[in-house]
Amino acid sequence: MKNNDKLIENLKEFGLQENEAKIYLTSLSLGPTTILKLSKHSEVKRTTVYEIVDTLEKKGLIKKEIHGFKTLYSPEHPERLENSLESKKVLLSKLLPELEGKYHLKGTESSIKYYEGLDAIENIYNDLLKDLKPHDFYYAISNITEWQGLDEDFFMKNHVEKRAKMSVNTKLIFTDSPLARKRKQTEKNFNEEIKIIPENTNIHLDFVITPYKLVMFQLYSPLVALVIENKSMINAQKEIFDLLWNTQDN
Numbered sequence: 001m002k003n004n005d006k007l008i009e010n011l012k013e014f015g016l017q018e019n020e021a022k023i024y025l026t027s028l029s030l031g032p033t034t035i036l037k038l039s040k041h042s043e044v045k046r047t048t049v050y051e052i053v054d055t056l057e058k059k060g061l062i063k064k065e066i067h068g069f070k071t072l073y074s075p076e077h078p079e080r081l082e083n084s085l086e087s088k089k090v091l092l093s094k095l096l097p098e099l100e101g102k103y104h105l106k107g108t109e110s111s112i113k114y115y116e117g118l119d120a121i122e123n124i125y126n127d128l129l130k131d132l133k134p135h136d137f138y139y140a141i142s143n144i145t146e147w148q149g150l151d152e153d154f155f156m157k158n159h160v161e162k163r164a165k166m167s168v169n170t171k172l173i174f175t176d177s178p179l180a181r182k183r184k185q186t187e188k189n190f191n192e193e194i195k196i197i198p199e200n201t202n203i204h205l206d207f208v209i210t211p212y213k214l215v216m217f218q219l220y221s222p223l224v225a226l227v228i229e230n231k232s233m234i235n236a237q238k239e240i241f242d243l244l245w246n247t248q249d250n
Contacts (some may be wrong), residue, residue, distance in 0.1 A: 027075035110230035195248040
């Protein structure tokens, strides 16, 4: 069975238990055979083989054949594994809306999650847009030069431009810089409102507030982010943002 070790590990990735994988591989090698031979060649106890064969039969990977007084067990074609995966994908697609509904936090439930590395953090920004519904708010305080400079293609095309096409209330406060002033001039193009605070303001993060999440993204190495899901904190930070917004003239 040593030559089958890698295949067994691969089949376990498809959701089979180790002994199930052993029996299925043995049946592929032997063709129609008996429980006794399956046990001998797979080195799995005969009493266990009976249970496993029943399980594999339910999974559509082995079929039972009666030949006279003898019962033989034959493997189904390996493409059945692919069919099984497709069935699971269909089932998952049906379950996802319900699962996602349970995932979103309600009432006083809360969580704080920590992320490290640009790839993981870019996934956060993708999720921010997925959460948003028409007329939701998206508020941010940021050093736009540092934020956009980390990955201009992603943050502009995959985030800002996508957000611009959504019917959300976007308000942004940027520390002063040539890039911030340029974005201010084109704010209508991105369906956003922008105000600028003095460039000597010591902000080196991107701080985002939505109805569902607070994101604090440190814009220098190590690139880390905190995502907070807590209604009270979100509401408090939104109030603070509104106060700051209303004190700015530009």
